Amino acid sequence: MKSYVLAATIFLAAAVPALFAQAPALNGDPYIHDPSTIAFSDGKYFTFGTGGGGLISEDGWTWHGGAQRPGGGVAPDVIKIGDRYYMAYARGGGGMSGGHASNVYVMWTKSLDPNSPDFKFNDETVVASSDGVEDCDAIDPAFLLDPTTGRLWLSYGTYFGYIRMVELDPKTGKRLAGNQAVNVAIDMEATDLLFRDGWYYLLGTHGTCCDGANSTYNIRVGRSRNVLGPYVDDMGIPLLKGGGKLVAAASGRFVGLGHFGRMDLGDAVEKFSCHYEADLDRGGRSVLDIRPLLWKDGWPVGGDNFWGGTFEIQSERSGFALELAVEFVRMAGRGGGFGGGRGGRGGAPGAAPAAAPPAVQPIQSQRLYDVLQNWPAGNIDLRIGDYMMRPHQKWTITPVINAGGYPGSPYFKIQIADTDRTLAAAEGNEVVTVPSYTGAPEQLWRIDQLTDGTYRIMPKAVPNSTEPVALIAVGASTPTLAKFDPKSQKGRWTFRKP
Amino acid sequence: MKRALVLLALAAIWAAGDCLAQPAAAGNAQGRPAGPPDNPPRTLAPYFTPATLAPKAPDADGFLQRWLLLEPINKPNRTNTVFTDSYVRNAFNTEYFPNQFTVVPHDGDKVKAGDQELTWHALDSTGFNVKLFRFAYGLNKTTYGVIFWAVTVVNSPREIQNSRMAVGVNGASIWWLNGKEAVDLFTDRRMKMDDCVSKRLTLNKGRNIIRGAVINGPGMSDFCVRFIDENGEPIKDITISLDGAGK
Numbered sequence: 001m002k003s004y005v006l007a008a009t010i011f012l013a014a015a016v017p018a019l020f021a022q023a024p025a026l027n028g029d030p031y032i033h034d035p036s037t038i039a040f041s042d043g044k045y046f047t048f049g050t051g052g053g054g055l056i057s058e059d060g061w062t063w064h065g066g067a068q069r070p071g072g073g074v075a076p077d078v079i080k081i082g083d084r085y086y087m088a089y090a091r092g093g094g095g096m097s098g099g100h101a102s103n104v105y106v107m108w109t110k111s112l113d114p115n116s117p118d119f120k121f122n123d124e125t126v127v128a129s130s131d132g133v134e135d136c137d138a139i140d141p142a143f144l145l146d147p148t149t150g151r152l153w154l155s156y157g158t159y160f161g162y163i164r165m166v167e168l169d170p171k172t173g174k175r176l177a178g179n180q181a182v183n184v185a186i187d188m189e190a191t192d193l194l195f196r197d198g199w200y201y202l203l204g205t206h207g208t209c210c211d212g213a214n215s216t217y218n219i220r221v222g223r224s225r226n227v228l229g230p231y232v233d234d235m236g237i238p239l240l241k242g243g244g245k246l247v248a249a250a251s252g253r254f255v256g257l258g259h260f261g262r263m264d265l266g267d268a269v270e271k272f273s274c275h276y277e278a279d280l281d282r283g284g285r286s287v288l289d290i291r292p293l294l295w296k297d298g299w300p301v302g303g304d305n306f307w308g309g310t311f312e313i314q315s316e317r318s319g320f321a322l323e324l325a326v327e328f329v330r331m332a333g334r335g336g337g338f339g340g341g342r343g344g345r346g347g348a349p350g351a352a353p354a355a356a357p358p359a360v361q362p363i364q365s366q367r368l369y370d371v372l373q374n375w376p377a378g379n380i381d382l383r384i385g386d387y388m389m390r391p392h393q394k395w396t397i398t399p400v401i402n403a404g405g406y407p408g409s410p411y412f413k414i415q416i417a418d419t420d421r422t423l424a425a426a427e428g429n430e431v432v433t434v435p436s437y438t439g440a441p442e443q444l445w446r447i448d449q450l451t452d453g454t455y456r457i458m459p460k461a462v463p464n465s466t467e468p469v470a471l472i473a474v475g476a477s478t479p480t481l482a483k484f485d486p487k488s489q490k491g492r493w494t495f496r497k498p
Numbered sequence: 499m500k501r502a503l504v505l506l507a508l509a510a511i512w513a514a515g516d517c518l519a520q521p522a523a524a525g526n527a528q529g530r531p532a533g534p535p536d537n538p539p540r541t542l543a544p545y546f547t548p549a550t551l552a553p554k555a556p557d558a559d560g561f562l563q564r565w566l567l568l569e570p571i572n573k574p575n576r577t578n579t580v581f582t583d584s585y586v587r588n589a590f591n592t593e594y595f596p597n598q599f600t601v602v603p604h605d606g607d608k609v610k611a612g613d614q615e616l617t618w619h620a621l622d623s624t625g626f627n628v629k630l631f632r633f634a635y636g637l638n639k640t641t642y643g644v645i646f647w648a649v650t651v652v653n654s655p656r657e658i659q660n661s662r663m664a665v666g667v668n669g670a671s672i673w674w675l676n677g678k679e680a681v682d683l684f685t686d687r688r689m690k691m692d693d694c695v696s697k698r699l700t701l702n703k704g705r706n707i708i709r710g711a712v713i714n715g716p717g718m719s720d721f722c723v724r725f726i727d728e729n730g731e732p733i734k735d736i737t738i739s740l741d742g743a744g745k
Binding site: 161186207208211237 | 579685686
């Protein structure tokens with residue numbers, strides 16, 4: 001074994017910038033209001049907002065302007081059916097200049113990429129209207145393609161009366177002949193619909209928008225066994241009587257969450273897009289974000305993007321902790337018996353009082369430099385073992401901002417706390433630690449929160465492989481890299497305070 | 499949300515968006531924004547019907563649907579975000595008309611509030627909630643930036659202790675039972691049944707007077723009120739009679 005020069009390898013905590021506060025709302029220029037559900041076209045992510053433009057991202061983490069759509073107006077939504085992207089948006093209404101007369105339009109294109117020859121919007125048609133007097137304001141449309149029936153639904157409406165639903169023809173995007181709108185909620189905005197496990201969910205925004213840091217927008221939900229309702233919240237209050245269970249609201253530096261859009265990435269990874277009325281770290285501008293969508297007791301819960309810290313990485317399979325495969329070093333200090341004194345397990349019943357025990361003193365936790373000199377200098381393998389709060393079991397996870405990312409997040413480096421020793425994918429789908437971080441793609445990790453709140457950990461790349469794999473507990477005590485199985489606990493991990 | 503008057507900032511975004519606007523695609527013949535019919539007759543229907551002299555029971559969920567509503571008092575506000583506790587208290591502590599905290603008016607009674615002459619209307623709401631916006635709109639009155647006063651009389655067949663008044667309101671409001679403040683709802687709120695609930699109180703056997711004041715800036719305004727018992731269940735064996743104020 002080769003000793004380390006401790007001073008060279010132990011990092012001062014102060015050297016780590018203020019990384020472990022709240023995750024930022026995406027990278028780049030994610031400025032938008034009323035973003036549509038994020039769609040994937042021509043190898044890129046797209047979202048469209050009020051006004052006519054929108055945002056494009058290559059990886060879902062860094063976003064810039066450039067998306068285009070005709071028509072102007074407000075609050076579009078997008079859904080892909082077959083080879084068409086249907087886009088709905090509204091003109092008029094919304095209370096602008098005090099008016100609530102509005103039309104919802106639907107049009108379609110075969111590409112959302114303005115550089116594609118297939119980028120051409122067709123067949124714009126009105127699918128819903130409000131006359132400015134009735135209890136409805138026909139803006140903020142949202143699609144649902146019912147996976148059980150193939151029927152296409154559209155919700156719309158605002159605080160001005162009812163949220164309504166109409167049925168469209170999934171082959172054309174046009175309103176079905178004779179279809180009558182149905183009231184499904186009151187006093188919501190920016191509704192969205194989704195289906196999961198036999199339930200239809202109607203999400204929408206409560207509160208006040210468009211007032212910067214004072215906006216109270218927050219996302220609520222009700223559910224129904226029938227797509228046309230009645231939608232009811234977890235307290236049994238109908239959405240037609242103002243009900244709605246909270247999904248996500250202001251936190252940290254983000255104010256006024258609105259315009260929910262679901263992203264089902266598969267393998268038990270779901271996310272949602274939204275805008276913040278004000279990102280206090282971006283001058284109070286309205287920005288896009290993508291966050292984990294969790295499910296608890298049949299209800300959607302807005303999660304927070306993981307942003308690193310120092311953790312035990314616990315396997316859901318065994319409850320053991322990911323650790324370096326190094327010699328276990330016993331801590332100083334002996335056991336002090338099991339209580340002592342009369343009647344305790346440390347003394348015989350009825351025995352004469354023992355001499356006063358020495359004063360109880362705390363025991364110092366094992367420190368990195370108590371053990372570091374015993375660690376090999378080169379690569380060190382991994383295993384999964386009983387968590388004992390030891391240095392070889394504590395991991396510092398740090399976002400790497402400019403190395404790409406995935407929807408909602410950058411990649412991370414995962415290192416033994418206070419060292420440069422870094423978790424890396426190795427050839428043959430194995431996992432090791434290397435002595436130093438180089439920024440190589442096999443040292444970057446994608447961390448997605450799963451719908452149950454646990455995490456999936458995937459390397460950005462594996463040497464000489466293109467197969468997507470995740471960190472898996474192939475044995476109770478043995479980690480490897482393998483295809484993630486959402487039905488198994490083997491690939492689920494929890495980050496716990498060390 | 500209440501977007502009225504708060505989307506000015508988006509006008510700039512729209513202007514930017516317009517540069518992307520293309521000729522309307524085929525099939526846009528219907529593309530003009532929908533609008534109301536010319537000079538539509540305004541009416542309280544279908545949101546209200548005149549209250550009658552016959553006692554009225556609450557609805558199936560216990561909501562009180564019979565109220566005396568005063569035509570809106572002008573109180574201009576360009577935004578709803580100003581409705582802090584102190585703002586609302588100050589607004590309602592202002593005397594707008596004589597005996598505003600004690601009067602049990604009759605249908606058609608008139609009051610002077612500043613330079614406004616306002617009329618009380620005894621009405622039954624057709625829904626569980628009382629749509630104040632529709633009340634004002636239907637009477638050709640100001641709908642935004644206003645204060646509404648509402649009064650009703652609940653007759654209880656027995657003394658009901660440990661009951662609570664449960665209120666939801668779009669706007670900000672304060673509610674009184676038998677002259678004593680029972681529930682307040684500050685800030686810009688959206689209406690949700692049972693949003694704010696009073697502390698435990700006693701409904702007297704016989705006559706109980708409920709009074710509410712609602713302030714709203716831009717946007718719709720409505721309220722719903724019911725009484726719930728100590729188990730949270732709606733109290734339904736009461737009637738509303740308006741002291742003979744009905745028609």
